[in-house]
Amino acid sequence: MKFNSDSRILIVGLGLMGGSYAQAFSLKGYEVGAVARRQETIDYGLENGLISSGVTEVTREYVEKFDIIVFALYPHTFIEWIEKYQDYFHPGVLLTDVTGVKESVVYKVQSILREDVEFVGAHPMAGREVSGVKYATKDIFKGANYIVTPTEKNTGEAIEACKEIGRTLGCKTIKTLSPKEHDEMIGFLSQLTHCIAVSLMVCKESEHLVDYTGDSFRDLTRIARINDEMWSELFLLNKEELLRQMDLFSEKFNELRSYIENDDREGMRDIMRLATKRRGFFDKNK
């Protein structure tokens, strides 16, 4: 369950994220294979040096060659894959993933997994607003945070190997959070912000406003361009936490609304000053 220069790495799901992992590892000299649904994805990966082998049919003969398996699939596909093919893993293989929610995925996978292999959840906080292997690039990891979400089932050795994977990708900081802490953080920083951007983008027919639009509206709606299949699944898998974060936001938004409605200028200014102060903290650390 170690990660070293001899490790053979299998990427399951060769999209934007899986392809970016593949490129990062291949460029560092690792042997990288892939499982993808379509042959043209494999062909692209081979032609562009992302992988040295790849299959569209999962076979024991292919899968058992690998020491590290990275799952870059939608959550429900990931769990189905484990149920269907885990017999093919060789004993001692280390599994990890890139899934954007953790509590609903990590414990489920660990509960159905064979005892002689180990899964350590991970989430590279990197991405782009586009999808598909053709956009894959190791550059998305530059400056990114890589979060490992171990549980009490994980061994120190496997957790360390998973962190080493993040460092090898080129991520800037490697952090550890519990699955619950991860989901609370991601519910706030990522899922809530996407809900806000989507709501702002659809709340009004706005095409005629293009000529007046400045940076504020563009900044707040950049992430309204969203992969609906993936994000709707991630939202539902983190539903309780996301609803809690949405309610926290609504509470403050309604508080500000009532200050405005009641001409309470001091209330407005207090909340603006707090926002300015807190935002300053994020500037400094940028």
Added chain:
Amino acid sequence: MKFNSDSRILIVGLGLMGGSYAQAFSLKGYEVGAVARRQETIDYGLENGLISSGVTEVTREYVEKFDIIVFALYPHTFIEWIEKYQDYFHPGVLLTDVTGVKESVVYKVQSILREDVEFVGAHPMAGREVSGVKYATKDIFKGANYIVTPTEKNTGEAIEACKEIGRTLGCKTIKTLSPKEHDEMIGFLSQLTHCIAVSLMVCKESEHLVDYTGDSFRDLTRIARINDEMWSELFLLNKEELLRQMDLFSEKFNELRSYIENDDREGMRDIMRLATKRRGFFDKNK
């Protein structure tokens, strides 16, 4: 009431915006004067070539020299200034402004103004998250929209002169809107977005999340750094419209929330697809 190369221009209020106007005009060879509260502001303007003269005390002798007067003041100060000093204007002077709300300002100023001078409202959609003459630069007008908000009291000649001011500043597009249309547009694109950013920034103690923060949260909170004195005044002066825009947003945010709560994946995906489609329109036109 024309704007031509001989026009002498007075800037009242030499902050970020007034100073930027002053620099743009001075660099094009116009004679530019200024009224400011503090001598050090005038000194800075003189030393840095923004103005060729400036005063901290308003006198008839100084004010009556100018043909064009640009008010870059907070709204209530602007109206007070007109009431107090409009006797000093020479007949036929053209007044304009930079105020971020229009309906509550334009009609009020026009209603108290002498008959032999004319005020045409304007709003250069440019700015920075900092304030003060030291940040003034004509570069803020590059690519910016400049909106003229005439009323039935305005003459064609004065409206054209006001548009020419926008072109001289270097703004990209010159548009005309009624004060009401302007305020609806600004309530949505600018004020609502600032309300959202402020609410998101204060809804949770988030400093410990700095290490996990990616682009989404930073983008959505950039404008949470806000001049509370100015924005609280602008919000209240556009209260009815802003509350309407806030409610439009809340309605969609709550709709998305209920899809999530009810596991209505199709509802979520529909709204996300609409957001993606609409946002695409803004990308193309960027």
